[in-house]
Amino acid sequence: EIVMTQSPATLSVSPGERATLSCRASQSITSNLAWYQQKPGQAPRLLIYGASTRATAIPARFSGSGSGTEFTLTISSLQSGDFAVYYCQQYNNWPPLTFGGGTKVEIK
Amino acid sequence: QVQLQESGPGLVKPSQTLSLTCTVSGGSISSDGYYWNWIRQHPGKGLEWIGYIYYTGNTGSTYYNPSLKSRVTISVDTSKNQFSLKLSSVTAADTAVYYCARWDYKWFDPWGQGTLVTVSS
Numbered sequence: 001e002i003v004m005t006q007s008p009a010t011l012s013v014s015p016g017e018r019a020t021l022s023c024r025a026s027q028s029i030t031s032n033l034a035w036y037q038q039k040p041g042q043a044p045r046l047l048i049y050g051a052s053t054r055a056t057a058i059p060a061r062f063s064g065s066g067s068g069t070e071f072t073l074t075i076s077s078l079q080s081g082d083f084a085v086y087y088c089q090q091y092n093n094w095p096p097l098t099f100g101g102g103t104k105v106e107i108k
Numbered sequence: 109q110v111q112l113q114e115s116g117p118g119l120v121k122p123s124q125t126l127s128l129t130c131t132v133s134g135g136s137i138s139s140d141g142y143y144w145n146w147i148r149q150h151p152g153k154g155l156e157w158i159g160y161i162y163y164t165g166n167t168g169s170t171y172y173n174p175s176l177k178s179r180v181t182i183s184v185d186t187s188k189n190q191f192s193l194k195l196s197s198v199t200a201a202d203t204a205v206y207y208c209a210r211w212d213y214k215w216f217d218p219w220g221q222g223t224l225v226t227v228s229s
Contacts, residue, residue: 034215043207043219044155055217087155091214096173099155 002026002093006086006100012108019075021103023088028068032092035064035073038102039084047086048073075105083107110135112208112220120202120227126195130208130220137189140164143211146182146193148204149222156204158182160211161191198227 003026013019023033031051036044046055048064051071061076075082088100116128130144137144146158159172161182172180181194195202205224209216 032214036216043209043222044216045219046215046217049215089155089215095157095159095171096175097157097211099157101154 001096002029002090002098004088004090004098004100006088006103008103009101010104010106012106013078014108015080016077017108019078019082019105021073021075021086021105023066023071023073023100025069025071025090025092027093029090029092031067032090033064033066033071034089034091035062036087036089037082037084038087039081044087078105110210110218112210112218114206114208114220114223116223116225118224118226120198120225121229122199122227123197126193126198126202126206126225126227128193128206128208128223128225129190130192132189132191132210137184137191138163138186141212143213144182144184144191145209145211145216147207147209147216147219149207150201150204158193158195158206163191200227203227 005024007022033051035048037047038044052064063074065072085102085104087102111133113131120126143160143162145160148156161170163184170182179196184191203226205222207222209219
């Protein structure tokens, strides 16, 4: 099973600042990584796939990078609606499909 | 656009079977290339993939998370454009929000809104 590890668990950021979230895979997953945003009481929403491709209607302030085992999600200028929990998910080796434990982005 | 909606009991007794249904609208559950999944989220925790069913050409195939495989059954009702989850011998550890989601062999999109199932006597 590929273990996905996200850091930090919680990130405190002021509105307008940049947020950088990390996701590490226990073995290489090439670029087979997706990022999701989850707000309280809502289902996760797809943000990024293929490690760096934004999903439909996702603003350009969200960007993904990385390959192999190290990945980053960057939110260039945080807006109020961006405070949420973010999950990474690998789809390179399964079963099982696995998610990271999440990073909560909170208002500083 | 495709939308998914979970339904089922919100309370299940220990040792019983949890049963949920996901209704798909805006698209066919028999569409080539789409897999229909169940994912759960324990309270305040991360996401756990349960399994999927793939139905095309009148044939369905399933794949389950090895950690749950012995207790899980996913099935499909094409006449209602629905798929279902059954999880047997539940305990308090199965208390979670259960989501259904479409998977294209890569990422999950879209998701249902989720339904909380509590296991308690």
